[in-house]
Amino acid sequence: MKIFGHPVHTMLVHFPIAFWSLATIFDALALYGVADAWRASAFLTGLGLFIGLAAMLPGLVDLARLGEAAHKTGLTHMALMSAAWGFYLASLVFHVDQGAITATPSPIAFALDMIGFLCLAIGGFYGGELVYRYGAGQKE
Numbered sequence: 001m002k003i004f005g006h007p008v009h010t011m012l013v014h015f016p017i018a019f020w021s022l023a024t025i026f027d028a029l030a031l032y033g034v035a036d037a038w039r040a041s042a043f044l045t046g047l048g049l050f051i052g053l054a055a056m057l058p059g060l061v062d063l064a065r066l067g068e069a070a071h072k073t074g075l076t077h078m079a080l081m082s083a084a085w086g087f088y089l090a091s092l093v094f095h096v097d098q099g100a101i102t103a104t105p106s107p108i109a110f111a112l113d114m115i116g117f118l119c120l121a122i123g124g125f126y127g128g129e130l131v132y133r134y135g136a137g138q139k140e
Contacts, residue, residue, distance in 0.1 A: 001058040007137030009062050012055035013127065019048035020088050020120060024113040027091070030105035038105045041113075042095035045088050052085050062136055070134035073126055080123030087116030 001008045026034075026041035059081075063074045094109035095101055130136035 001061040002137075007062070008058035009055055010131065010137045012051060012058070016048035016052040016055065016085075017120060017124065019044040019051070020084070020113075020116065023048065023088070023091075024110075024117050027105065027110040027113050031107060031110055038095070038103075039101050041109075042092060042101045045092045045095065049085065049089055049092065052081075052088075066130070066134065066136060070130055070136060073129050073134065074136070077123055077126035077130060080119045080126060084116045084119035084123055087112045087119060091116065 003011075023041040023044040026037040026044065030038035030041060059078065063071075063078060066074045091109045091112035094106040094112070131138070
């Protein structure tokens with residue numbers, strides 16, 4: 001799926017990657033007592049979740065257009081990135097209580113961030129395989 005000749009999925013995925021990477025760092029800083037890092041992490045996690053959803057639709061369109069050779073790689077990429085999305089959503093749950101950001105950082109949220117980040121990194125590798133090996137988003 002393209003807009004103005006550029007692949008939409010590829011344009012959007014950089015944002016959740018950046019936001020979630022920073023959120024993971026901020027959660028670690030919050031556990032070490034850095035003021036407001038916990039709140040910043042919650043905000044960045046939420047942004048990553050929102051834009052991640054926006055990236056999923058064009059990603060699904062691109063997945064449907066992949067050739068047979070790239071399809072398994074595409075499914076692996078989708079599964080890992082969906083898992084990352086789920087882990088960051090779970091982390092956000094530990095940031096919020098009754099609609100407000102909690103005052104105390106949670107080691108469980110940071111652990112979920114780390115698992116999500118691992119899924120994000122491996123899923124990103126598979127996304128790179130799709131683009132650089134199979135030409136995903138470059139052909140139409």
